[in-house]
Amino acid sequence: MALVSIDRARDLLTVEFQGLDKLWTLKSRLEIPLAHVRGATHDPGIAREPKGLRVGGTHFPGLITAGRYLHKGERLFWDVKNPDKAVVIELADAETYDRLVVEVDDPRATVALVERSLTRD
Amino acid sequence: MGMGRPRAFDTDRAIETAATLFATHGYEGTSVDDLVTATGIHRGSLYKVFGSKRSLHLTALRNHLDHEIRPTTAALATLTDPEQVLSTAIASYDNGPAAGLLLLAAAERAPHDPEVAALVAEGVAALEDALRPSHGDAAPRLASTVLGARLRLRAGLPTASKEH
Numbered sequence: 001m002a003l004v005s006i007d008r009a010r011d012l013l014t015v016e017f018q019g020l021d022k023l024w025t026l027k028s029r030l031e032i033p034l035a036h037v038r039g040a041t042h043d044p045g046i047a048r049e050p051k052g053l054r055v056g057g058t059h060f061p062g063l064i065t066a067g068r069y070l071h072k073g074e075r076l077f078w079d080v081k082n083p084d085k086a087v088v089i090e091l092a093d094a095e096t097y098d099r100l101v102v103e104v105d106d107p108r109a110t111v112a113l114v115e116r117s118l119t120r121d
Numbered sequence: 122m123g124m125g126r127p128r129a130f131d132t133d134r135a136i137e138t139a140a141t142l143f144a145t146h147g148y149e150g151t152s153v154d155d156l157v158t159a160t161g162i163h164r165g166s167l168y169k170v171f172g173s174k175r176s177l178h179l180t181a182l183r184n185h186l187d188h189e190i191r192p193t194t195a196a197l198a199t200l201t202d203p204e205q206v207l208s209t210a211i212a213s214y215d216n217g218p219a220a221g222l223l224l225l226a227a228a229e230r231a232p233h234d235p236e237v238a239a240l241v242a243e244g245v246a247a248l249e250d251a252l253r254p255s256h257g258d259a260a261p262r263l264a265s266t267v268l269g270a271r272l273r274l275r276a277g278l279p280t281a282s283k284e285h
Contacts, residue, residue, distance in 0.1 A: 072163075
């Protein structure tokens with residue numbers, strides 16, 4: 001499970017990994033400048049997609065997908081055990097990852113939080 | 122969009138397909154799985170191009186305003202017979218391949234999403250402006266009549282536009 005929040009003072013989106021997820025993902029938190037965040041979507045179906053190559057982290061198929069993956073030239077960061085609560089956060093080209101796929105407690109609230117914090121051109 | 126890899130799909134067609142899905146099933150009722158299946162576009166490409174489901178919905182609604190609502194209201198504004206304007210508006214407003222997209226967005230998304238609310242307001246203002254030449258100050262009230270009649274049509278109920 002991840003906790004997604006917005007740090008307005010520093011214009012950052014932060015993702016904190018809770019409990020053992022720190023171990024599975026090999027990360028305790030990610031910080032992304034809001035300007036590099038393109039959107040958030042509740043997407044349970046993404047868990048059925050091919051994950052690609054694991055670069056660092058953990059993959060027990062059907063149980064947990066966590067850490068860094070390379071799929072069709074795209075760099076994804078996963079932290080999902082329960083696909084029903086998977087949220088996709090799409091990032092701009094300049095970021096280390098193209099896409100974060102994280103499980104959150106309340107997908108609807110997380111999507112609304114992220115989308116509200118974005119200014120669209 | 123970096124990388125320089127050509128897109129293997131037609132973005133405009135994807136937006137039209139998405140608009141039809143949103144208009145048929147609503148925003149919440151349309152999953153990313155539905156969008157992937159109907160457009161035939163890989164999930165990764167959908168995210169790469171549109172950023173999010175919300176962004177795709179906003180793009181589809183913008184597109185519907187520009188290519189469906191605007192041409193319809195422009196044509197309405199050229200008619201002079203008040204009864205004909207009203208009946209044509211009821212038959213053609215928020216119609217086309219994604220018929221009802223504006224109406225559904227107004228009911229489902231506008232209360233929660235200021236950007237959707239602004240697009241809906243734009244579409245309703247266009248209708249009012251189109252009714253003004255023939256109906257003057259009654260245009261806002263008749264715009265409400267048109268929206269109500271479109272809702273009745275969607276629900277399969279008869280409209281009563283000829284009765285007043």
